[in-house]
Amino acid sequence: MGSISVQAEPFDPAAEQQALRAGNPRIGALVSFLGLMRDLNEGDAVSRLYLEHYPGMTEKALAAIVAEAEARWALEGVRVVHRVGELRPEDPMVLVAVASQHRGDAFRACEFIIDYLKTQAPFWKQEITPQGARWVEARPGDHAAEVRWRDAPVGAASCRDQAIQEHDEACIRG
Amino acid sequence: MIRLRYFASLRERLGSAGEDLELPPAVTDVAGLIRHLAGRDGPWGVAFNGTQVLLAAVNQEAAKGDTPIHPGDEVAFFPPVTGG
Numbered sequence: 554m555g556s557i558s559v560q561a562e563p564f565d566p567a568a569e570q571q572a573l574r575a576g577n578p579r580i581g582a583l584v585s586f587l588g589l590m591r592d593l594n595e596g597d598a599v600s601r602l603y604l605e606h607y608p609g610m611t612e613k614a615l616a617a618i619v620a621e622a623e624a625r626w627a628l629e630g631v632r633v634v635h636r637v638g639e640l641r642p643e644d645p646m647v648l649v650a651v652a653s654q655h656r657g658d659a660f661r662a663c664e665f666i667i668d669y670l671k672t673q674a675p676f677w678k679q680e681i682t683p684q685g686a687r688w689v690e691a692r693p694g695d696h697a698a699e700v701r702w703r704d705a706p707v708g709a710a711s712c713r714d715q716a717i718q719e720h721d722e723a724c725i726r727g
Numbered sequence: 728m729i730r731l732r733y734f735a736s737l738r739e740r741l742g743s744a745g746e747d748l749e750l751p752p753a754v755t756d757v758a759g760l761i762r763h764l765a766g767r768d769g770p771w772g773v774a775f776n777g778t779q780v781l782l783a784a785v786n787q788e789a790a791k792g793d794t795p796i797h798p799g800d801e802v803a804f805f806p807p808v809t810g811g
Contacts, residue, residue, distance in 0.1 A: 604810070607745065676810025688736045
């Protein structure tokens with residue numbers, strides 16, 4: 554059901570969302586994550602970003618992530634688009650759009666897919682600065698998010714729901 | 728024979744995007760291949776000695792140390808991913 558593209562060409566987020574929901578009156582909710590190329594990282598001006606990838610494995614990894622989301626939640630459609638190659642500041646880099654009948658499934662599946670993409674999909678960012686090229690380091694927070702999804706039972710609430718539940722329980726305990 | 732591939736900063740450190748390697752008889756899994764590569768001179772010894780986090784894939788699927796390797800496989804090594 555999911556549609557995946559890994560491409561050098563720019564994409565239009567609005568057109569992608571329109572295509573995802575067109576012609577399906579069962580869709581009651583569409584949740585999108587749009588990842589953008591930021592202009593600043595660690596205080597240095599970033600002029601351009603270069604996205605390297607592992608052709609073949611990127612598509613397989615994204616398809617596996619989407620298939621798992623489709624198994625865990627009730628979805629009407631998924632669209633993932635990830636740019637590779639050279640990006641400029643404010644360029645859309647990645648789109649994860651999820652359509653469902655009810656918003657809970659779309660919110661959770663969208664968060665799940667982007668959290669897993671950030672730890673499983675073989676892309677590597679390289680910043681091109683006035684001082685030269687620099688590989689972006691992986692963030693520990695991305696791995697923490699993935700571990701929470703992996704340990705959660707199938708169909709479970711999102712990381713945010715779990716955090717809210719833990720906070721409420723702590724308040725009750727007093 | 729296996730097809731080795733290196734990506735991103737690892738490729739730059741090794742000065743190689745990949746190679747074909749005759750699979751030594753003692754190498755049957757990813758951990759064994761890492762030990763074999765760590766035995767080489769120069770940047771391979773440093774890159775594969777366990778001091779840096781490296782991820783692996785066999786035939787384009789995420790692999791661990793005990794993932795088996797057979798002749799004809801494609802094995803890739805790379806730093807932690809940073810997409811999205």
